[in-house]
Amino acid sequence: MMLLTAGTRGDVEPFVALARYVASRAHEVRLAVPTGADVPDGLDVVRFDLDARRVLPAPGATPWALARHLRDEVRPAMAGMLSAAVRETVAFAPDVVVHHALVLTAPLAADALGVPRVLVELAPVATPSAELPAAGGPTATRELGRWNRATYAVPRAAARVFDAEVARAAAQLPTGSRPARRTPSRATLMAVSPQLVPRPRDWPARVHLTGHWHDDTPADVDPAVAAFVAGGRHLVASFGSMAAGAAGRRGEQRARDRARDRARDRAEHRARGVITAARAHGLRTLLLTGWGGLALPDDLRGPDVLAVPAAPFGSVLPGAALVVHHGGAGTTHAVARAGVPSVVVPVTADQPFWAARLHRRGIAAAPVPLRRLSAATLLPAVADALGRREAAAEVGRLVRQEDGLAAALDVLTAL
Template sequence: MRPIITILASGTLGDVRPLAALGRGLHEAGYAVRVATHARFAFLVRSQGLAFHCIEGNPSDLLLHDDAALTLDSGMVRGAVATLRYLRAARAVYARMLDTATAACSGSAAIIVSLASCWGQLIACALGVPCIWAPLQPITPTIRFPSPLLPVTPSLGARARRLSYMAIELATWLPWRTVLRRWRARAPGSRQTPLDPFALARHSRALFVYGFSPHIVPPPDDWPPHHVVTGYWFLDDPAERLAPEIEQFLAAGEPPVAIGFGSMGGRRPREDTLLALEALRLAQRRGILFGSADVTRLAAGRRDVLVVPHAPHRLLFPRVDAAIHHGGAGTTAASLRAGIPTITVPVGIDQPFWGMRVAATGAGPPPLLRRYATPDRLVRVIAAATDDLVRVRAAAIGRLIDREDGVAHATEVITRAM
């Protein structure tokens, strides 16, 4: 029988889609792959020929109802209060998620987790199987740069930069310690193991395969050798096509600017849409906006703007003049791969980090934090991003990323470890 690898994937589409790509690569390499994730991603998983197991409860869904939780976008005090409110509301959801994920992992030869499913390390220990980490952002401590998940990025010395990772680790699991303790009381295995998944990973020397490009984040020289940067994990579907209305809009004038703020960045759709519409008007640019029916109503009468619910980034981004987005790991990867100027308007989590990495490579200007974004400022950023030198650098980065095969590299590394 083929060994079963279970991938625990929690969070948003941007968290789950790269893991589905990795799962497909492992499946093609001969493993029996099951992806345990939330019900709304069942079609995505099954379309890749992978077994789907449902994880009930998704704490990320609660963020859609609060635009301040886990960010400083609305100020430090309001953000802290909203985050505490989110943590209280998410405890019952978290407990249900742990129980159903444990059942889904039964019979696995190995379990793969990401940062959003780091609690899977505890499940692997309870079941006595190896845990492989597959994060989409650098979380291994280093002195080279502070944790990408810091809410602010002050100037820090080498020691403080390394300690910043420990602080983020505590913030990631400590709020759930009561839920984790109760889960462990009814889970198989020892009742004495630590509840800290990061400490367990270090103790077991768990393999880390990172799903981003070494051209965007070169692996620091103080990382352990079993922490490997493999390249981005893209999920390309040969059957995907751009919708006819998008093709018509693209053919009707100059290349537009693509604008979308993702699931986390779009918690205030009206404000984000008005920002984008006014910036496009002032810049005299055409635009394609990702949004719902409410966004369509706000853009009614604008012949220079097309609103679409979604579109494959792989096909759309190479045909636009620039991409403006929240700076999520997956969307940033897609716009960099397309070789176009990238403009990030981050809200929180790791988004400012990716915006700074874009600027460091020269593929776009420094990030414009959402709380400081105005139409006038966004117009200036668009002008800076479409400079000829930025275009040349963005195109060069796109060629480098396009030549990578992150899924194949990660599959090779995991196969050697298995």
């Protein structure tokens, strides 16, 4: 079995969990992940030359900056990843290809090998429904009735941006060219909790809502973090893989320095709002700084604040009073599983979709737009979230009963 994924931590960890689960059931599996992805020992892993930190645009970038970023960073990175996906899959010659929606060349490789392929959606982006807007689209936070189906044209159009890169990657196929038509996927694994996205009535039978995929293997916790979370009521703040910001054009050191300073200022501003709101509600703050989306200002340091780059969610979330986060799919499911209420500050991609789903489910305050993030906006949002603890605990109980990995493997072995 070949598993291929691309993106940030929230895109990689479910595939790692599936790879470990499948391998533990005596199946041969190879996992392809981006450069720098954290993968435990013992798995057969190949890596794409794709650095998600460079590919992510800076929050609030201008249209011109985004266009330059697409040309200078995204296209070259995608070209390399798409080509490597074909090359590694053909070399492994699996019985089945299981791939993330971003790996656009996985269908070509599966067709060339004559094996079935399975699409994985970590949010609804490729399976249209009249009951759900597409995650990542411009209307992901609003229900549009029968017009919901039209929103799925947005992710399809985004994929077509890379048609030239897909065509060049086809040179890695045994035939040396792109086939005239693509064989549809045999199944779609929607690795999403039905507690957050109930199954729409118009999804076809080949779409399997498995529940989210996560690894229950205990993770090591830094002693300082363990002591902090055991020390009293606390809030966890994490913007996960939200990048600090673009570093400017390569070779322009002054532009890079200015961009770095601006990014640091924005990260400190966000953390200031979180810590101030936490203190106003008598909460301590565990600040997970991630890729630079949050940074602790020097004047707010104190025994009630601990800032660390990362910590295992399974260890630090269950005892939290609430979580302030960006709404990535992985973080969203981890928070829901922990039974903890949220304040979501969505930034991009599918994050507004998940922010809206958590609020609609009654386990998060109304989303706070990134541009409005401050102590003034977080104070009432934190109060709102704290009032949703019972609802969050009940959802957590239900999510913990799901076994997404077993459901996924049942579908795969049936092929």
